[in-house]
Amino acid sequence: MPTATVTSKGQITLPKDVRDDLKLRPGDKVEFEKRDGRYVLRPRNRSIMELAGILHRPGSKAMTIEEMDEKLAQALAEDDERIRAGR
Incomplete structure (x- = not known):
């Protein structure tokens, strides 16, 4: 397992x-994120240009805000039902 030493300057x-x-x-x-008493190291080295188009699916039309709200409400209701059922 790789290790590192902390200098007097931290x-x-x-x-x-x-x-x-x-x-x-x-x-x-x-970036350092604290999770359950441990720290997770995450690189912040992606250019915004690398992210362009990651959500686009060729051939599909963009959803309206109303459609997004409806899908989100549906997903939340399904999650709520799953949680209440103990699954």
Whole structure:
């Protein structure tokens, strides 16, 4: 398991295999999220341009706000029913 040492200034150097796995480059940002008493390290190195079009499905028309609201309400009702049924 890769390890790092904290300096007197509170800095660490991420091991190379961790940087490689996370595709981190100099200048990239890293986010720390606390979950159940542990911290999760998440790279913040994606360009907004890389995200363009990820929700588009070729050949499908865009939903209206009303359609989105209806689908969300339906999904919430199904989740509520599943939770109440103990599934």
